[in-house]
Amino acid sequence: MAETVIADSVVHGASTEARWKKLPLVWQLRQSVGLQRGMLIAGLALCLMFVVMAVLAPVIAPYSFNQLSDDAGSFSRQAPPGEGHPWGTTVGGYDVLSRVLWGAQTALSTVVIAIAASIFVGILLGLISGYLGGWLDRVLVTIADAIYAFPTLLLAIVISIVISGGQSSKWGGIMAAALSITVVFIPQYFRVIRAETVRLKAEPFVESAQVIGASTLRIIFRHVLRNATRSLPLIVTLNASEAILTLAGLGFLGFGIVPTTAAEWGYDLNRAIADVASGIWWTGVFPGLAIVLLVLGVTLVGESLNDLSDPRLRIRRRVTAAAARATEVRP
Template structure:
């Protein structure tokens, strides 16, 4: 009964550690945990706002008229329009809320396409090598030199002549981001594939007669994609900035097709010089806060993925705990040299300070 009772919590911990970000959250301490939690809260609010936008927004993204008639242009914040109205007569709060849906659609399309193409090319290039590897490396290095915003403008003109509907604007931004970010995923996956194809488990699969596709997608793929959540979060924030830049330059999505923060900022330029601050402030804050939240998550995960930085935090935390227990007059040092919890989860020490491996 005792063995069963102690084994159940460890199994539960293993199950929870498989959930994305949960393991990193348990590893984080101090300021790093605060940054990660803050980023997760902001990102969660952003996602929930996009999902429930039809329920949260008081008006439609292209609605100009209410029960009492037209909203009116550049109306200051009031009980009817909490954040005022734009120069085009749209409700600012509704445009900001509906803009989360456009932003999250671009993130999903762009990053999904980038991951699919980059991971596939990285696996094939790193495992097969030879002339194919050299050609793909040269092409990806050349593509990486293109500015994403410039490529987005070109794609917007090619796809929709600069006058984008919802899916035209999303595809214009998503395709440009996809092309630019493929080399990032390609480099990471290729490096991991080159390293792992010399491992024993790959050699064993070859001896057993496994085909190259089976080895690549069954054995290497699972181990080579562990760092993808880091790139996903960092690239998601860049996708929002690219979409906003595209709309700010006048190549974004038309207001009758969807709400887009960059387009609203473009139309609010003349308002700022006239003292009308609400038409530009709130779309700008939406961009800054959303990008900040996603970036905090990405940077925190990137920091926690570095074993050297994570180890230093564990050592510092353990050293503080040892010092706290050792200065008590007449007390005994019950914590081992690794601190109360050890330098890593699950480590225990005997009375002589020797690690006991379980």
């Protein structure tokens, strides 16, 4: 009996380990080697750091994003880094460290909502357009091409102006900014999914499903969807960095989230422009550095996944690494 229990435990442990190794992130780490692995790990570490900052902002931030005083009195304006304010204060008297931490929460919330909404709408329209075809396909393609022709930031500004009435609260501002970015990214997912759907609907397994009488919805969401979305992780990571820059651009130009409802790095950079001539560097360096590091982290992950998705590059790097190890072992 004891031997049976031990054997079952070993089998269960082995199956759990096998499932763990098959997770997309773990699989990518196992496939990467050398510099590729270093880039992926560095990108993941930066992204994880900002996720922790965003989640724990209410706990680790010394003050609220719009707090101007404490028990000792009002904060000094443009105070240099020191006791009580490790990263100094802004021209408005806000604590820079707190603004950066709360800004991470604003940035990640906006980007996640925008990317999720873009994926949902883009995939749905791409599947319908690619599979059904006809006049509906021509109309959707024309609209997507027209939207895609606009510069990203300009289109986001126009959408932000149109929906500016819903920014009276923190989450209202985040949703408005996310919607502005969503409209920009929908055509990208639409075009990718539509192209894959057009290719897949001519495959034998789709034709077999049609022959046996499967409904259109079942074919689209059961057979086509899972095969048409394999390249989405690469697009998501690349779009996430663009979404961060778009959000910062909106805030910098004054079309982003209302500053009294949430902290936003782009707005803080705009307010720090006048400080540069006076030698006040801390009000602009830290928000700018946060944008650079977050974009760098997401870009490193995206570029690493893009390289790992190419089997030729992956095999070439693994062969090079194996040859290097063999050279080191050789006396």
